[in-house]
Amino acid sequence: TPRSLSGMQPTSDSLHLGNYIGALVEWVRLQETHDAFYFVADLHALTVAPDPEVLRERTRITAAQFIAGGVDPARSTLFVQSHIAQHTELYWVLGTLTGFGEASRMTQFKDKSAKGTNTNVGLFAYPVLQAADILIYDANVVPVGEDQRQHLELSRDLAGRFNQRFGDTLVVPEPHIMKATAKIQDLQEPTAKMSKSAASDAGLVSLLDEPARIAKKIRSAVTDTEREIRFDEAAKPGISNLLSIHSALSGTPVATLEEDYAGRGYGDLKKDVAEVVVEAVTPFRTRTLELMADPAELDRILADGAERARAVAEATVRRVYDKVGLLRSS
Ligand code: ATP
């Protein structure tokens, strides 16, 4: 069975609509056909210097949301990144194969370091750790949003480079990016991606928000001064984003939506998008809160996943260490 693997950072109390539509929905679908590995990327989250207690809580609630969204811990290997020490071991080896200029070209680092004040080596090396996350599990497909395409390309390059230099060792992963849903934009700034660490709270639809709050944010979404509802990302990024969200959640093709809304106003579209979103997130929210009510059970699920993940990760690092010439301790 081919293997799928992906992760999300516990950088917020709630996942947002982009994480859900761009990634989680696809994770769940891939469980049907793939041996799936999904993890909470807590080591990555350290790059934004979170409060320790907040990070712990967010790690649990992120895992709870994976399950609430449909990840089945009995079928998929669900775990926390820091529970598997081998990620950072492989990261070091891959770092020695990554060019400084190559890492400097990563746009996520450029974007995040331009916005934040905390530009640290961890943030710079983030894509290398991400490559380790992927390559350590011999992942064949990696379901992510469009924003991660460049990082995946680096993972592929590093796997290829390693194999070329040391002989066939690592699986070269394929990106799995759903064209239509891969990029959900900020409601207030529809030319930027919706992001957990986004500047404006008003632009972010958090899955655990109260329904009334979600509806209000969607009603206040930035659109344009025309009146026509049609999909045109360049000229009408706000309306196009609303159409994408509607289509992804309702399953109605964008072209059909354009016909349905011919001659109708932006207010109608917003009202319907709010309804579709609230309908999707209400059971999600209930289930997440249920899971959070029993943290011991959640920790047990994560410990179980870690055990399964560790077995694979250990074997890969052993293979890699041998190939590069590190001496075994016994
Ligand atoms: P942060 O702002 O802390 O980086 P994030 O919102 O970018 O958070 P991540 O944890 O970095 O979320 O990414 C988790 C997954 O969600 C990745 O697969 C990423 O590609 C996807 N994703 C993130 N934002 C969007 C978006 N706006 N549209 C579609 N997919 C997205």
Ligand code: MG
């Ligand atoms: Mg991100």
